[in-house]
Amino acid sequence: MAVLLTCSEDWQIDAQGAPVCPGTAAVVEETAYQAWPGITYDQANQLIAAALFVLALAFIVRRVLRLLS
Numbered sequence: 001m002a003v004l005l006t007c008s009e010d011w012q013i014d015a016q017g018a019p020v021c022p023g024t025a026a027v028v029e030e031t032a033y034q035a036w037p038g039i040t041y042d043q044a045n046q047l048i049a050a051a052l053f054v055l056a057l058a059f060i061v062r063r064v065l066r067l068l069s
Contacts, residue, residue: 004028 009023039047 004027005021006026006028007021007023008026009021012020012022014020
């Protein structure tokens with residue numbers, strides 16, 4: 001499980017090189033900053049294929065319109 005530690009003020013570095021939070025530290029759970037749910041490789045491949053199809057379609061439409069004008 002990944003967690004993210006936030007600070008209410010800017011992080012500082014002490015003499016030993018360790019980060020120090022001069023304000024209030026808070027732990028943010030993984031689900032709080034995960035905007036997209038995890039997708040499978042099959043779903044990722046479908047998304048890539050759909051994006052490539054849209055780009056190819058736009059290219060074809062552009063070429064057809066150029067030939068017609």
